[in-house]
Amino acid sequence: MAAQAAAAAQAAAVQAAQAEAAESWYLALLGFAEHFRTSSPPKIRLCVHCLQAVFPFKPPQRIEARTHLQLGSVLYHHTKNSEQARSHLEKAWLISQQIPQFEDVKFEAASLLSELYCQENSVDAAKPLLRKAIQISQQTPYWHCRLLFQLAQLHTLEKDLVSACDLLGVGAEYARVVGSEYTRALFLLSKGMLLLMERKLQEVHPLLTLCGQIVENWQGNPIQKESLRVFFLVLQVTHYLDAGQVKSVKPCLKQLQQCIQTISTLHDDEILPSNPADLFHWLPKEHMCVLVYLVTVMHSMQAGYLEKAQKYTDKALMQLEKLKMLDCSPILSSFQVILLEHIIMCRLVTGHKATALQEISQVCQLCQQSPRLFSNHAAQLHTLLGLYCVSVNCMDNAEAQFTTALRLTNQQELWAFIVTNLASVYIREGNRHQEVVAVQLVGEDQSRPQLPGQPPVLMSPPPCSSHCLRAAAFYVRGLFSFFQGRYNEAKRFLRETLKMSNAEDLNRLTACSLVLLGHIFYVLGNHRESNNMVVPAMQLASKIPDMSVQLWSSALLRDLNKACGNAMDAHEAAQMHQNFSQQLLQDHIEACSLPEHNLITWTDGPPPVQFQAQNGPNTSLASLL
Structure with a gap:
C-alpha cells in the first residue's frame, strides 16, 4: 500500500515537473514572440517563427488552441497571408470547442474568423459561424x-x-x-x-x-x-x-x-466595470470629437453659414489627419469623405470651383482605397460632379452626372436633392423633361417622375419628408414658372419658399428666393418692390457668402438704379458686378484647365485612377454673366 502511494506520488511529481517544463518553454517562446511583435518596427516574421515553434513540442490542447489563435491574429492583422490566417483561426475555433471553460479563446477565434470571412467576401460562411457562437x-x-x-x-x-x-x-x-x-x-x-x-x-x-x-x-x-x-x-x-x-x-x-x-x-477611469x-x-473620445465637428458642419451647411462650416471642417480634417497616423479605423475615412462632401458644396457656392474640383479628386482617391467606401458614396460623388458641372456651365455633363447618381442611390433625401438640381438644369436648358420634373417636385404626392425615355429605375419610394428640400422644390417650381413667363404663379411659389425657409433659418434659400422675386418685380416694372427684395438678398448673400447670388443681385441693382436715374449707385453696383464677374471668370478658367476636369465625363465604374492634363471643353460663363 505504501509502495503504491509512493509510486503515485512520484508519478504526480513527474507530471507536475513536465507541466512546469512545458509552461516554461511555452512562456519563453510567447515572450519572444511578443517582444518581436511590439518592436519598433515590428518584426512579424520572427514573431510568427516563435509561435510556430510551439507545435513541435506537442503541447496540450489549451496551448495548441491558444497558439493557433495568436498566429491567426498576427497573420490577419499584420500580413496579407489570409489563407494561413484563416487556417490557424479555423483550427483554434475547432479545438477550443472541445475544451470546457475556454470561452475567451473560443469566441475570439469565432469573432476574428468571421471578420476574415467577410474580408474575403465569404459572408455566407461568416453568418452561421457567428450564429453558432452566439448560441453557445x-x-x-x-x-x-x-x-x-x-x-x-x-x-x-x-x-x-x-x-x-x-x-x-x-x-x-x-x-x-x-x-x-x-x-x-x-x-x-x-x-x-x-x-x-x-x-x-x-x-x-x-x-x-x-x-x-x-x-x-x-x-x-x-x-x-x-x-x-x-x-x-x-x-x-x-x-x-x-x-x-x-x-x-x-x-x-x-x-x-x-x-x-x-x-x-x-x-479615463481604469477601474473595470463589475458587470x-x-x-x-x-467610440473613442477623439472619434466622438470629430463626429461632433461633422454634425456641426452639416448644420452650418444647411443653414447657410458657410464660413462657419469651413472653419469646423478645417478643425475636423486636421484632427483626422493626426488620428489616421495612429489609427486605420474605416470610420475615420468615412468621416473624412463626408466632411469633404460638405466642404466641396461650400466651395462651389463661395466661388472656389478649382479647389472644389481638387477635393472631389481627393474623395475619388479615398474611394479607390476602399470598395465599401465607394459603394456607400458613389451617388454622392456623382452628385458633387453634377453640381460642379453646373457651376462651369457644362449642362450636358451635369445631366449625365445627376442621372448616374439617381441610378446609384436609394436614399430618399439624396434622391430628392439630386432631382431638385436636375430640374434646375432642365429648366435653364429648356429641356423637354423640364415640366415633368418640376411639376412633380412639390406636394404630398411627390414621387420620382418617370422621365420620357428614362428607365423605370427612376420611380420613387415614399415622398421626401425634409422641410429644407420641400422648400427648395417650391423654389424650383417658382423658377420654372418664371422661365415660362407665369409671374404671378412664380411669386406664389417663391412666397411659399420664403415662408418655409424663414421658419427654419434656411439663409441661402431665402437669398435665392429674394433675388428671383426681385427679378420678377423688375421685369414687371415694379422697381421699388424689386429693390426691397434685391437689397436684403445682396446683404444675405454677402453674409453667406454666395458668389452667384451676389453676381445676380449686383446686376439687378445696376439695372434698377439705371432705370431710377441713380447714376452713382448704378456705377457702384456695376463695379461690384464687374468684380464678381472677374473673380468667377478667373476661377472658372483655372478649374477647367485642371487635369481633374476630365472627371466630368466619368459616369460608370470605379473612379478613374489618374487624370491626363488637357484643355477643358469649350465652356461658357453666359449663364452667370
Missing part, C-alpha cells in the same frame, strides 16, 4: 453581446436592416436580463440609428424617448455615461437635419457641443 455564448455576457453586435453589423453592411434591428432588439433584452442598462442603451441607440436610416420615424420616436430615460437614469462611469449622451444627441441632431429643420435643432446641437466639451475634460456586459465603448 449565452452564459458569457461580454462575448454574447459582442457577437450580437458583430452579426448585426454584418447584416447592416449587407443592407439587411430588418435583420440587424431584430438582433439589436435581442441584444437589448439580453442586456436588460443580465442587469446591464449601459449596454442595453447601446443596443437600443444602435437600433434607433438603423431605424432612422430606414426612415421608420414612428418607431424611432418612442425608442429615442426610452433611450433618453435610460441614459439619464444610468449611474456609472462618467465617460461611458457622457458617451451614451453623445450617441443619443447625435441621433437627435441628425434626425432634425434629415428633416431639414435647421432652426429647431439648435438646442440639441448646443447640448451636444457642451457634452463633448465635458468628455474632453474627463480622465462584464458593460465592457464596451461606443
Whole structure:
C-alpha cells in the first residue's frame, strides 16, 4: 500500500515537473514572440517563427488552441497571408470547442474568423459561424453581446436592416436580463440609428424617448455615461437635419457641443466595470470629437453659414489627419469623405470651383482605397460632379452626372436633392423633361417622375419628408414658372419658399428666393418692390457668402438704379458686378484647365485612377454673366 502511494506520488511529481517544463518553454517562446511583435518596427516574421515553434513540442490542447489563435491574429492583422490566417483561426475555433471553460479563446477565434470571412467576401460562411457562437455564448455576457453586435453589423453592411434591428432588439433584452442598462442603451441607440436610416420615424420616436430615460437614469462611469449622451444627441441632431429643420435643432446641437466639451475634460477611469456586459465603448473620445465637428458642419451647411462650416471642417480634417497616423479605423475615412462632401458644396457656392474640383479628386482617391467606401458614396460623388458641372456651365455633363447618381442611390433625401438640381438644369436648358420634373417636385404626392425615355429605375419610394428640400422644390417650381413667363404663379411659389425657409433659418434659400422675386418685380416694372427684395438678398448673400447670388443681385441693382436715374449707385453696383464677374471668370478658367476636369465625363465604374492634363471643353460663363 505504501509502495503504491509512493509510486503515485512520484508519478504526480513527474507530471507536475513536465507541466512546469512545458509552461516554461511555452512562456519563453510567447515572450519572444511578443517582444518581436511590439518592436519598433515590428518584426512579424520572427514573431510568427516563435509561435510556430510551439507545435513541435506537442503541447496540450489549451496551448495548441491558444497558439493557433495568436498566429491567426498576427497573420490577419499584420500580413496579407489570409489563407494561413484563416487556417490557424479555423483550427483554434475547432479545438477550443472541445475544451470546457475556454470561452475567451473560443469566441475570439469565432469573432476574428468571421471578420476574415467577410474580408474575403465569404459572408455566407461568416453568418452561421457567428450564429453558432452566439448560441453557445449565452452564459458569457461580454462575448454574447459582442457577437450580437458583430452579426448585426454584418447584416447592416449587407443592407439587411430588418435583420440587424431584430438582433439589436435581442441584444437589448439580453442586456436588460443580465442587469446591464449601459449596454442595453447601446443596443437600443444602435437600433434607433438603423431605424432612422430606414426612415421608420414612428418607431424611432418612442425608442429615442426610452433611450433618453435610460441614459439619464444610468449611474456609472462618467465617460461611458457622457458617451451614451453623445450617441443619443447625435441621433437627435441628425434626425432634425434629415428633416431639414435647421432652426429647431439648435438646442440639441448646443447640448451636444457642451457634452463633448465635458468628455474632453474627463480622465479615463481604469477601474473595470463589475458587470462584464458593460465592457464596451461606443467610440473613442477623439472619434466622438470629430463626429461632433461633422454634425456641426452639416448644420452650418444647411443653414447657410458657410464660413462657419469651413472653419469646423478645417478643425475636423486636421484632427483626422493626426488620428489616421495612429489609427486605420474605416470610420475615420468615412468621416473624412463626408466632411469633404460638405466642404466641396461650400466651395462651389463661395466661388472656389478649382479647389472644389481638387477635393472631389481627393474623395475619388479615398474611394479607390476602399470598395465599401465607394459603394456607400458613389451617388454622392456623382452628385458633387453634377453640381460642379453646373457651376462651369457644362449642362450636358451635369445631366449625365445627376442621372448616374439617381441610378446609384436609394436614399430618399439624396434622391430628392439630386432631382431638385436636375430640374434646375432642365429648366435653364429648356429641356423637354423640364415640366415633368418640376411639376412633380412639390406636394404630398411627390414621387420620382418617370422621365420620357428614362428607365423605370427612376420611380420613387415614399415622398421626401425634409422641410429644407420641400422648400427648395417650391423654389424650383417658382423658377420654372418664371422661365415660362407665369409671374404671378412664380411669386406664389417663391412666397411659399420664403415662408418655409424663414421658419427654419434656411439663409441661402431665402437669398435665392429674394433675388428671383426681385427679378420678377423688375421685369414687371415694379422697381421699388424689386429693390426691397434685391437689397436684403445682396446683404444675405454677402453674409453667406454666395458668389452667384451676389453676381445676380449686383446686376439687378445696376439695372434698377439705371432705370431710377441713380447714376452713382448704378456705377457702384456695376463695379461690384464687374468684380464678381472677374473673380468667377478667373476661377472658372483655372478649374477647367485642371487635369481633374476630365472627371466630368466619368459616369460608370470605379473612379478613374489618374487624370491626363488637357484643355477643358469649350465652356461658357453666359449663364452667370
